[in-house]
Amino acid sequence: GAVVSQHPSRVICKSGTSVKIECRSLDFQATTMFWYRQFPKQSLMLMATSNEGSKATYEQGVEKDKFLINHASLTLSTLTVTSAHPEDSSFYICSAKAGSGNTIYFGEGSWLTVV
Amino acid sequence: AQTVTQSQPEMSVQEAETVTLSCTYDTSESNYYLFWYKQPPSRQMILVIRQEAYKQQNATENRFSVNFQKAAKSFSLKISDSQLGDTAMYFCAFMKGYGGGNQFYFGTGTSLTVIP
Numbered sequence: 001g002a003v004v005s006q007h008p009s010r011v012i013c014k015s016g017t018s019v020k021i022e023c024r025s026l027d028f029q030a031t032t033m034f035w036y037r038q039f040p041k042q043s044l045m046l047m048a049t050s051n052e053g054s055k056a057t058y059e060q061g062v063e064k065d066k067f068l069i070n071h072a073s074l075t076l077s078t079l080t081v082t083s084a085h086p087e088d089s090s091f092y093i094c095s096a097k098a099g100s101g102n103t104i105y106f107g108e109g110s111w112l113t114v115v
Numbered sequence: 116a117q118t119v120t121q122s123q124p125e126m127s128v129q130e131a132e133t134v135t136l137s138c139t140y141d142t143s144e145s146n147y148y149l150f151w152y153k154q155p156p157s158r159q160m161i162l163v164i165r166q167e168a169y170k171q172q173n174a175t176e177n178r179f180s181v182n183f184q185k186a187a188k189s190f191s192l193k194i195s196d197s198q199l200g201d202t203a204m205y206f207c208a209f210m211k212g213y214g215g216g217n218q219f220y221f222g223t224g225t226s227l228t229v230i231p
Contacts, residue, residue: 043222044221104219109158
């Protein structure tokens with residue numbers, strides 16, 4: 001079946017630095033990808049919708065200058081957390097839409113710890 | 116705006132027994148999809164079952180079935196013959212129909228523990 005891969009699965013970075021998380025669709029082209037954030041014991045909250053070749057659409061309350069999303073190809077979207085702070089520590093999950101239907105595949109998620 | 120409510124933060128069930136997880140939603144859309152996702156400790160989101168709102172027949176996948184009550188905006192998940200591997204967080208989710216985007220609106224989740 002279709003696979004979405006996230007990398008890295010775990011990352012620790014120092015406060016004030018930037019960190020990039022990749023989301024790849026391995027065997028299909030994803031015109032649209034989504035980034036979610038999940039705090040411990042909480043639900044997934046949509047951060048932004050990423051469309052290939054265009055600017056991402058951010059949900060209300062999400063700082064677009066802090067969470068930079070790039071969807072440069074049909075198989076890759078990246079989330080860059082800039083000037084990371086400890087409160088940015090969280091689990092980040094991407095999902096990708098396959099084709100013109102509504103089938104969505106999730107990545108394995110990435111744990112970010114800012115120290 | 117769409118909202119999804121799961122009123123049971125935690126539930127437990129004896130192995131081999133049946134358990135029902137509740138979910139209600141609110142929307143003004145007429146065309147939409149409903150899902151149940153399972154999130155085990157690995158955190159990988161696993162699709163359990165999906166329901167198209169235009170279908171009256173309740174979806175079934177092996178031991179998993181739903182009770183979809185469109186007028187009441189209710190979408191409960193029944194797990195039969197519960198197994199230890201069913202222990203996980205379960206999220207109910209809503210997606211708008213065609214042309215409405217493909218983002219999920221998730222409920223707050225129900226933590227299910229299957230007791231041996």
